[in-house]
Amino acid sequence: MITIIGYGEKLRELRLEKNLTMDDAAKIVSVARSTYAGYESEFRQPSLEKMTLFAHYYNVSVDYILCLTDQRERKDRNEGFNTKNLLTGELHWDGVPLNEEELKHITEFLKAIEERSKKNQTGKKFG
Structure with missing residues (x-):
């Protein structure tokens, strides 16, 4: 049986890796704790802007948070043009x-x- 981890679990994993509370994570994207808790439970879907802020803060790609890739590293936006x-x-x-x-x-x-x-x-x- 394949277990698929959703964005909520990824956000939780990333938050715990940084030893952050839900309150801390909520402050990163300027939302209420209850809103952030909704992200982790996948009851709520963060906007693209909020996902981008999380990706920047955790230094991962949005694709990683959305479980579209296993690669954590963000590619430099200027790769190939620098x-x-x-x-x-x-x-x-x-x-x-x-x-x-x-x-x-x-x-x-x-x-x-x-x-x-x-x-x-x-x-x-x-x-």
Whole structure:
């Protein structure tokens, strides 16, 4: 017989690994303890935003929490597209390599996005 663990059990396992109470876990995503308890019992379904906050806090993927994968590690969102690619000129668009000037503009654009993102995250709760 195959036992399938649902997202509620995953949330419980992750919470206990960090030695957190239900109150602590509820505070991570700014919900009442009773709401969080509903997540663990699967009486309630957390929103995608709440799942993402849990995944970030526990450093796992949402897919892991939802039991879609056994791999706990989150893949870097920038995997395959990072500063190293920009600096070494390995980046291309649809098979056409980008020149230094194009890479400079892309870098400036990404830095602006990063700054805006940092400003927008002020006040968000991760634990």
